[in-house]
Amino acid sequence: MRIFLDTANIDQIKQAVKLGVISGVTTNPSLVSKEGVADYAATIKEICSIVPGPISVEVLVEGVKPMIEQARQISTWAPNIVVKIPATAEGLEVTSVLAKEGIKVNFTLCFSLNQALLGARAGATYVSPFVGRLDDIGHDGMQVVKDIVGVFQKYPEIHTEVIAASVRHPEHCVAAAKAGAHIATVPNNVLVQMIQHPLTDIGVSRFLADWKRVSRK
């Protein structure tokens, strides 16, 4: 399973790239507004230049024609742009047009196997089931990921990749990996939690202390 960072924070992205563990970034309007970004296009272009992998960028208009036009525009910002299109009827129509033009689509706000299957059939490069938001309403978000992965595997002509999104804690990543998700997109705090283990910290301290004792002799 590959790891994407779910953020629009440039410092977090730079740090995660230094760690060598992320293969892409997903953004959304809420994440961008949290950063107080003045120039949307400039920020996205900067992210695209930092990360050698796909950068998902939300289309922010309604209606098939305006969405297609904005998606085409956004896709010119950098070669690694993926446009995020919502899992609606309009979104399907938009996805099928863009896919035929070679523009990569992340079919987002996906909450069911049926939505994911339709997104794949329309030509989406990625589908993003939102695990945490399903959990929030008492559903089993990870079961949806498992179902999508399982069904896509049954049909080898489907090349759409599954991004476990709306990840809230490291256990979501464990479950997504076990479910066979191609990618988990994780907020920075979850990435940090994935790295840490108290036994590693204790182990490092002990090894260093023991080594100091030996090297003093």
Ligand code: E4P
């Ligand atoms: C993914 O592409 C979305 O940006 C993100 O995972 C949504 O997560 P949230 O439910 O925490 O807002």
